[in-house]
Amino acid sequence: MSTTLPLLSQQQALSDAFKSVSSLLDERISLKTLRKKAWDNFTILGFPNKSNEEYKYSGTEKLIEKIECWNPEALTTVDFDFDKVRKINPNAYHLFLINGKLMPVVSDIELLEKECSFCSLSQAAKDYPEMFEKHLGQSSIHFQDAFAQINLALAHEGLFIHMKPKQKLHKTIQINQIFTTETPSFIQTHHIIIAEALSEANIIETYWSADNTIFYFGNHLTEIAVSEQAQLNYYRLQHENTSAVHVSTIQATQQKDSHFDTNTISIGGFWTRNNLNIILEGKNAVSHLNGLQIMSHQQHIDNHTLVDHEVPHCESNQLYKGIFNQKSSGVFNGKIFVRKDAQKTNAYQSSKNMLLSENATINTKPQLEIYADDVKCSHGSSTGKIDESALFYLQARGLSTDSARAMLMCAFANDVIQTIRIEPFKGYLESLIEDYFNL
Amino acid sequence: MIRIKNLRAGIGDKEILKGFNLEVKPGEVHAIMGPNGSGKSTLANVLAGKEDYTVTEGEVIFNGKDLLEMSPEDRAREGLFLAFQYPIEIPGVSNINFLKNALSEIRNYRGLPPLEAKDFLALIKEKQAMVELQGGLANRSVNEGFSGGEKKRNEIFQMAVLEPALAILDETDSGLDIDALRVVANGVNKLRNEKRSFIVITHYQRLLDYIIPDFVHVMYQGQIVKSGPKELALELEEKGYDWIKKEDESIV
Structure with missing residues (x-):
């Protein structure tokens, strides 16, 4: 593995940013230690390139080289149509973040505060030190990824959401992340979401660019703990501009009888990498991981999922679908581990893709490692083109080629x-997709 | 209505229609019968505009226009309807939704505004009752999980909604039990009028007990080899197709 000169200078710039962040953040020594450890991990790993098996189809060097600012200053205002985003789900608690920093004036803070404890990540370090420390970076012990490590080492903007035991949120929390920058910047956000025993919550997270063309490199980490009998639905919509780079890592742990549903919808972005890691630590936990990608032109998306069945009687179910047009490309890599003790595991995975052009590509790779003997596991992947006979059927009824294809x-x-x-969000996505295909 | 002259068409190098001629006038019902492989379904697909087939010779004039020059959707918008022999399942596309869009595009082509939602629903309700299609089926994905009979009934339902000038029924009777056959035939008969024409392609005479044709044609090796009144169908039922084949070969 050789590191190119521009990358070395970028690593130096990042190192300088790390030093300045460390000196500025007033954090407990244990946290500083954790951040330092993450930094050390990163320096061993380096920025991933294609010789790294996990980034085989998604080298990052060229994107890293474009970054000019590694620790952008916090902003407080942005020119953005907040109402447009509120309309997605009018009956939700909306939290708007600019480059990861909460915007109190436009957010429903007071309403949400009546229901659960939440604050900015940096505030949580002060207000909830024990809980903060317990969850920060804990899940990443299992997962050594350069971007997750950089995030742990440096990120200090984002949200902390804590659902108390038995708490059932009346409304959905919708986190709307807006990104903006004048120089090509590296923007990091980090959330911690804790669902205590028997709590229930719906969380939507959406990602937007304030500007239609500007390049930035987003690196996001969400750490989630779903306790016994808790239910958390976490849906994400990535709708950034087609110059933006988006790396996101979700680390979730699930305890006994918990339910965790995720849905990762990606439409925007120039280059996207989603890491979704779920560790099933308690019996009878159920996890649904779904994803949809619609890509065109030169867009690239890489979805890596990992479900770790550590204990018996858990279920995981994955459905990832992709539509790729023009020269866009995609990767789906789905790991399922079934540990020796995890008998009676049900684990299913399906990846289905449609290529609309000769130049579009998709690489899919299921990776099942099963060490228990009494389990039901399956995986399937298919890649196809549009069904010509279905197209003809619709056309023969009077639909134009375009609307038949869109349908x-x-x-x-x-x-x-x-x-x-979540009904309004589902309806919004349906019409978003119809609009995308001009139906 | 439609005039097909010396139509030659096939797939790749294989010629299937070898100089096919037929004229159908408004309000007429023509039955086309013939043994397997005689080119009946090819005819239906070529008329509907399926791309897999290449037309090498001949012309088809539909309502005064050159049909072969048109895209499949324009043929439908001009009033041509094909009830498919094997209606395919399209998961995720709602039957009603797609019909609504199809009807709007057809109306738009003819310079008409889309139907009001309530008028469309009334239309759907009426036509559903006509073909005894249960409400649930119309709201499901196109043909998904439908039985063979339900699929054919759905074809007739779509035809009833779109009200074509010329309907081609491609072996709509195949795979139907007698009750389903009667329902399908009833639907067709209700749509018969002095303007609307039908080409009924069938292998068996049975359907023609219910849909009484004005003319019966026998197709063999890509051509019509014999035409006659409705009684011809009975003769075919009795004698099979072998005598037609022999007759045809003796002419050659």
């Missing part, structure tokens, strides 16, 4: 969208 695309995307349990 088939929407139908293909539909079974992922139908897994979303």
Whole structure:
């Protein structure tokens, strides 16, 4: 593995940023130690390139080289149509973040505060030190990824959401992240979400660019703890501009009898990498991981999922679908570990993709490692083109080629969208996809 | 209504229609019968505009226009309807939704505004009752999980909603039990009028007990080899197709 000169200078710039962040943050020594450790991990790992098996189809060097600012200053205002985003789900607690920093004036803070404890990440370090420390970076012990480590080492903007035991949120929390920058910047956000025993919550997170063309490199980490009998639905929509780079890592742990549903919808971005890691630590935990990607032009997306069945009687179910047009490309890599003790595991994985052009590509790789003997596991992947006979059927009824194609695309995307349990958001996505295909 | 002259078409190098001729006038019902492989379904697909087939010779004039020059959707918008022999399942596309869009595009082509939602629903309700299609089926994905009979009924339902000028029924009777056959035939008969024409492609005479044709044609090796009144169908039922084949070969 050789590191190119521009990358070395970028690593130096990042190192300088790390030093200045460390000196500025007034954090407990244990946290400083954790951040230092993450930094050390990163320096061993380096920025991933294609010789790294995990980034085989998604080298990052060229994107890293474009970054000019590693620790952008915090902003407080942005020119953005907040109402447009509120309309997605009018009956939700909306939290707007600019480059990861909470914008109190436009957010529903007081309403949400009545229901659960939440604050900015930096505030949580002060207000909830024990809980903060318990959860920060804990799940990443299992997962050595350069971007997650950089995030742990440096990120200090983001949200802390804590649902108390038995707490049932009346409304959905919708976190709306807006990114903006004048120089090509590296923007990091980090959330911690804790669902205590028997709590229930719906969380939507959306990602937007304030500007349609500007490049920035977002690196996001969300650490989630779902306790016994808790239910958390966490749906994400990535709708950034087609110059933006988006790396996100979700680390979730689940305890006994818990439910965790995720849905990762990606439409925007120039280059996207989603890492979704779920560790099933308690019996009878159920996890649903769904995803939909609609890519065109030069867009690239890489979804890596990992479900670790550590204990018996858990279920995980994955459905990832992609539509790739023009020269876009995609990767799906789905790991499932079933540990020796995890008998009676049900683990299913399915990746279905549609290529609309000769130049579009998709690489899929299921990776099942099963060490228990009494389990039900399956995986399947398919890549196809548009069904010509279905197209002809619709045309023969009077539909134009374009609307027939659009109808088939929407139908293909539909079974992922139908897994979303928040009605207005589901409806919004349906019409977003219809608009995308001009239906 | 439609005039097909010396139509030659096939897949790749294989010629299937070898100089096919037929004229159908408004309000007429023509039955096309013939043994397997005689080119009946090819004819239906070529008329509907399926791309897999290449037309090498001949012309088809539909309502005064060159049909072969048109895209499949324009043929439908001009009033041509094909009830498919094997209606395919399209998961995720709602039957009603797609029909609504199809009807709007057809109306738009003819310079008409889309139907009001309530008028469309009334239309759907009426036509559903006509073909005895249960409400649930119309709201489901196109043909998904439908039985063979339900799929064929759905074809007739779509035809009833779109009200074409010329309907081609491609072996709509195949795979139907007698009750389903009667329902499908009833639907067709209700749609018969002095303007609307039908080409009924069938292998068996049975369907023609219910849909009484004005003319019966026998197709063999890509051509019509014999035409006659409705009684011809009975003759075919009795004698099979072998005598037609022999007759045809003796002419050659």
